[in-house]
Amino acid sequence: MLQEGAGRKKITYFDNACQTLRPKQVLDAINQYYLKSSACSGRSMHQLAAEVTRECDQARVLVAKFLNAAKKEEVVFTRNTTEGINLVANSIGLQKDDVVLISDKEHNSNLIPWQMMARKHGILVKIVPSRPDNTFDLDAFEKLLDPKVRLVSFGWSSNLDGVTIPVAEIIKKAHQNGSLVLLDAAQSAPHHKANVKALDVDFMAFSGHKMLGPSGMGVLYAKYQLLEKMDPFLVGGDTVASSTYETCEFLPPPEKFEAGLQDYAGIMGLGAAAKYLMDVGFDAIEKQELLLNEAITAEIKDIPRLKLLGPADPRLRGGVVAFTLEGVDSHRIALMLDQMAAIMVRSGQHCVHSWFNAHQIKGSVRASLYFYNTMEEASLFTSSLKKIGKVL
Amino acid sequence: MFCIVSFVVLGILGIFSASNRQLAKESLDCVLRRVTLRPCNTGFDEKMKAKILGFVIVRSEGGARLLNRIFEPLSWIFFVLLMASSIWSVRGLYLFYTSGSCNGLNSTAFCVFDPKGQNNQTSGLLQTCKVTPTTQADLTLKGVDLSGFPVLNPTAPDKIVFIGCYHCDYTRATYPLVRQLVERYQVSFTFQNYPIVHEPTDYMTRLSLCAYQQDQTKYWKMNDTFFSTAKANLDDAAWMQTTLTGLGFNTSQLNSCVAAPATETTAKQQMLEMVKTKFFGTPTVFVNGVATVGPKPYRVYAILLRGLFYWLR
Numbered sequence: 001m002l003q004e005g006a007g008r009k010k011i012t013y014f015d016n017a018c019q020t021l022r023p024k025q026v027l028d029a030i031n032q033y034y035l036k037s038s039a040c041s042g043r044s045m046h047q048l049a050a051e052v053t054r055e056c057d058q059a060r061v062l063v064a065k066f067l068n069a070a071k072k073e074e075v076v077f078t079r080n081t082t083e084g085i086n087l088v089a090n091s092i093g094l095q096k097d098d099v100v101l102i103s104d105k106e107h108n109s110n111l112i113p114w115q116m117m118a119r120k121h122g123i124l125v126k127i128v129p130s131r132p133d134n135t136f137d138l139d140a141f142e143k144l145l146d147p148k149v150r151l152v153s154f155g156w157s158s159n160l161d162g163v164t165i166p167v168a169e170i171i172k173k174a175h176q177n178g179s180l181v182l183l184d185a186a187q188s189a190p191h192h193k194a195n196v197k198a199l200d201v202d203f204m205a206f207s208g209h210k211m212l213g214p215s216g217m218g219v220l221y222a223k224y225q226l227l228e229k230m231d232p233f234l235v236g237g238d239t240v241a242s243s244t245y246e247t248c249e250f251l252p253p254p255e256k257f258e259a260g261l262q263d264y265a266g267i268m269g270l271g272a273a274a275k276y277l278m279d280v281g282f283d284a285i286e287k288q289e290l291l292l293n294e295a296i297t298a299e300i301k302d303i304p305r306l307k308l309l310g311p312a313d314p315r316l317r318g319g320v321v322a323f324t325l326e327g328v329d330s331h332r333i334a335l336m337l338d339q340m341a342a343i344m345v346r347s348g349q350h351c352v353h354s355w356f357n358a359h360q361i362k363g364s365v366r367a368s369l370y371f372y373n374t375m376e377e378a379s380l381f382t383s384s385l386k387k388i389g390k391v392l
Numbered sequence: 393m394f395c396i397v398s399f400v401v402l403g404i405l406g407i408f409s410a411s412n413r414q415l416a417k418e419s420l421d422c423v424l425r426r427v428t429l430r431p432c433n434t435g436f437d438e439k440m441k442a443k444i445l446g447f448v449i450v451r452s453e454g455g456a457r458l459l460n461r462i463f464e465p466l467s468w469i470f471f472v473l474l475m476a477s478s479i480w481s482v483r484g485l486y487l488f489y490t491s492g493s494c495n496g497l498n499s500t501a502f503c504v505f506d507p508k509g510q511n512n513q514t515s516g517l518l519q520t521c522k523v524t525p526t527t528q529a530d531l532t533l534k535g536v537d538l539s540g541f542p543v544l545n546p547t548a549p550d551k552i553v554f555i556g557c558y559h560c561d562y563t564r565a566t567y568p569l570v571r572q573l574v575e576r577y578q579v580s581f582t583f584q585n586y587p588i589v590h591e592p593t594d595y596m597t598r599l600s601l602c603a604y605q606q607d608q609t610k611y612w613k614m615n616d617t618f619f620s621t622a623k624a625n626l627d628d629a630a631w632m633q634t635t636l637t638g639l640g641f642n643t644s645q646l647n648s649c650v651a652a653p654a655t656e657t658t659a660k661q662q663m664l665e666m667v668k669t670k671f672f673g674t675p676t677v678f679v680n681g682v683a684t685v686g687p688k689p690y691r692v693y694a695i696l697l698r699g700l701f702y703w704l705r
Contacts, residue, residue, distance in 0.1 A: 329435075329438050331435060331438055331439065331442065332438050332439075332441065332445075333442075334442075335438075335439055335442030335443055335446060336442045336443075336445055336446035336449065337446070339442065339443050339446025339447055340446045340449055340450050341450070387449055387453055387456075388449070390453060391445065391449055391453060391456045391457045391460055392445075392460055
């Protein structure tokens with residue numbers, strides 16, 4: 001896809017926060033299912049079924065290793081981060097007046113489920129405000145912690161500005177308060193090493209499509225003892241060991257949370273993506289992203305009317321360069337970049353409408369980088385943006 | 393205004409391309425909002441402006457800067473031009489429908505719907521005929537004495553006067569249409585052959601005069617036959633005699649009449665009367681006094697006779 005051809009000029013793909021491109025290894029893993037072992041896992045007894053069961057189990061092991069989970073059964077396959085968060089919201093038994101803390105710049109995936117829980121079950125959703133530079137405000141967080149806080153649910157890295165929150169401190173303080181912690185790791189899992197055991201995090205949800213994996217495939221990590229206590233969210237086929245006309249006997253986790261026939265190809269693809277990232281190594285990934293972000297930030301920070309979202313220091317923004325150009329619609333900039341040099345960035349409110357509405361900002365342009373992006377691409381982006389800055 | 397211009401342009405391009413069709417739909421949405429006095433908040437204008445600027449900026453930064461600055465006024469200019477050209481196009485279409493030419497009756501200026509000008513082709517009078525070139529405005533029946541010319545349904549209120557030439561291809565194409573119209577609406581129809589193409593038509597003029605004098609009913613049958621037969625037959629003396637006999641004419645009387653000097657004199661007088669109309673080519677057809685030059689479509693004559701909605705009557 002990154003090469004010129006098929007009626008398209010060479011692209012510069014800077015929309016990785018939305019979805020990354022996939023390496024051949026991932027595509028091969030997906031293809032392998034459809035070409036060699038397209039059958040049901042865990043249900044049938046024939047050799048194809050056994051092969052699929054083995055491959056899916058191997059993928060779960062790889063993902064568990066990717067997370068440094070205590071055991072593979074702590075990995076629940078979902079469709080995406082949103083489903084993982086919804087699963088937690090609907091399964092941990094939140095009661096009226098329970099408090100859930102979220103930050104002021106959560107993706108809709110980590111906002112709307114709690115709004116729905118508030119509407120249906122009377123929970124209270126409290127917002128932890130960020131500092132003026134959009135970094136996490138630990139003091140504000142601590143002030144809101146009280147015994148009624150049942151769960152804190154934060155985006156680990158923001159898709160808005162790339163800011164990563166201090167999860168270790170947050171988890172520690174939340175646990176001291178007796179609260180559970182859910183991390184929306186959609187934007188962090190592809191970029192930072194997630195050591196769930198060391199972090200002692202309770203839940204972590206992320207998506208495959210942002211970390212080289214297939215779309216429609218995600219993961220909810222949860223401590224096993226929590227999974228055992230939780231009621232399943234979606235129920236039906238594959239979630240029970242047996243049933244009568246009156247009742248049923250649920251399978252142990254993770255199966256009781258994986259209702260219906262699973263996306264076996266997606267699971268295998270996700271396993272391959274996890275392996276690929278582990279092979280590349282997060283040190284190398286973070287280093288390349290920082291290199292690119294520093295180069296871009298240095299070049300564009302002086303463009304008149306351009307305002308970076310989040311802290312000025314690129315080291316605090318991971319692979320994200322988000323900005324507004326005063327008086328210019330963000331979509332116009334994105335379209336012009338595409339038209340000028342096939343540079344693909346995201347524009348608009350990035351599913352964080354709440355933050356934009358609160359700050360009365362119509363939208364921003366977001367260039368989100370990944371380790372396969374190059375300095376040449378960064379240079380093309382900055383030179384194109386400078387031209388736009390002069391013209392508009 | 394940009395969305396309105398875009399809608400028209402993309403609507404046309406959309407016939408050939410699916411991506412433009414989608415853009416045309418978006419522009420239509422924007423247009424509908426504008427015409428219902430709602431803001432166009434679909435982002436279409438922004439999207440198109442960005443695409444255009446993106447295209448221009450890689451070629452000329454200065455050009456893109458200028459375009460960005462004057463984009464709205466430029467949109468208005470294009471809008472006005474679009475409206476003007478639309479009105480002009482509708483006018484052209486209307487004129488083509490009613491007169492067979494985008495530029496008005498008998499105009500020979502270029503018309504996209506009739507690029508070869510077929511609706512205005514004539515066999516023109518030569519300078520030797522001493523007819524000075526004239527224009528549409530000069531063509532008239534005023535002062536022309538039509539008595540003695542072959543006429544059908546003489547008392548009918550609507551009148552068609554047809555100046556044609558038996559050997560003229562354009563006349564031959566027009567005559568059946570006019571005859572059809574005469575039959576349908578029972579209008580008064582005067583026909584005069586004006587020998588314009590080559591020598592033998594002089595003979596045809598005298599023959600026409602004599603035939604009408606001998607038997608009016610048979611004359612119209614003869615006329616219809618001459619215009620429906622192959623043109624070569626008109627120069628074939630044997631075919632002519634056989635045909636006239638077949639139509640029931642007294643051929644010896646006819647031949648005598650044709651050869652008589654008095655006939656030639658009368659024919660010349662009639663042609664001089666025709667020249668008074670200032671016609672400059674055949675066919676020239678006057679429908680209730682309005683002249684049409686060249687082979688017009690049937691509808692043009694019908695509209696002149698019965699109005700724009702002739703087909704409703």
